[in-house]
Amino acid sequence: MKAGNLKLIILSMTAAMSTAAGQSALAHTRLNVPTLTEGTRVLNHMVIGDNCAADAGDGRRVIGTSVVFPDGSDSTILVDGQPHEGELTDFLTNYGNNFQLIFDRSAFDYMDEKTDPLGNVTGFWSGGGQGTPGNLNVFTPVRTTAASIEPTSCAKSVRLTIQVADICRITTIDNLGTDDDFNVKLWTHNALGTPYDRQSSEADSGPASLMITRDLLNNPLAESCGEGVAVEVRPSAAQTNRDMPIKFEGQQIWPQL
Template identity: 40%
Template sequence: MLTKQFKSFTHTALTTALLLGLSQNVLSHTRLEIPAGTEGVRITNNVVIGHGCGDNTFVTKSSIVFPDGVDSIVKVNGAVSGDTIDSHVANWGNLFQKVLEPVVFKAEDEKTDGSGNVVGFYVKDGKMPNHYASYLKFRAGAVLFEPTSCASSLKIVIPIADICKQTPISGFADGKLNLWTPAVGSDYDGPGLHGYDSPATYTVNRDLVVNPLPGSCSATGDVVDLVPSAAQINRDMPIKNKKGVQIWPKP
């Protein structure tokens, strides 16, 4: 049974993944500290904010979205597919959880959908200088591939906004925020801005020993991407307080 091979390990077991991540972090983009994992393994990870919005700026808030699997785009080998995520992943849903750590940012909270599943989180009330970096800790649950799927990996696309100055959507500009989001037609695409169409990603590789590909699949299997749709990003990227009042972007 796949569930019997569920494992948990600490950062010290992640040397290889960290080395793989150096190529992302060296660019100082906002990325995940650990960009890749293995099926059935739960990890503690960090969103790494690599810099502010330019000289003399401070990141005061950050907003992160995880694809919900409902309002999501599924790609197979780079092409948009009519598949649902359930065709490839046996346990998608509520796999992410924010780890409370109010150090640089004094307030934070998870974002949830109507069923209580975590679909993102935010931090606010901070002041990270442009030349610093900050880590936002969260837990990534153990993804289990559907045994009948030909998927050999799943790339989870994670839109992120690092906010330096409070503006409405119409005021988005370099020097005011950095948008690390996929270009899917949302209000948060940020065409022409620094970081355009360069979201963070987390790739889960299938455990081919425990969960081998079906014999009908190609030798290498399929590469599956899960991307939040424009509808989900527009719904879940804004930061709202516990009373549901939107505090970013300015209404």
């Protein structure tokens, strides 16, 4: 571990907090291509559209972002809103390495992928540099590949929910606060039971998502499926706690320990 590099990225992220700009053009962090037909691949972007304003007119920049995709191994699976006790392979045939971060320094100087023990990408992070101007959307490029839907299943679509933390200040995990505290903007689930849960009275609409739709021409539903079922895949609490922190050269830089 190079201590100088660690110090540099922390100082770089911290320095970006003092730069102000106008109000943001979009209120959420989302994929700009949120729906793909199974088996297709696109150059996608995670769009950061919210600043860290503490009050009207204060456009402090987002200084980093952390993204977590469901790993598929211990993910929560819902079928038409009801828990599914089986495996993700009941619905997807080749899920496991469907996201790839594209190196781009337009907004952040440092970035890397997060991987599971098999090398599959389970998320990514970016930070340092100038950060995101408060009056503009920022696109972080990522290649997304839609897995194929299991032909014998009745899935008409599979929605992958994506946990996102846009960082406003570098703090400890006990000091993350809520959206109103402006230490971090959480686009996450409301009730996973993690320190990264979104604190909101609204419906559980925080996470971004990638919707994979069935190719009904080449992979038709069986007659017994009727109109088919909608499947949702969420990261587990254990995965969120494991993959949300940002680690640089083996050391955790956010949240600080």
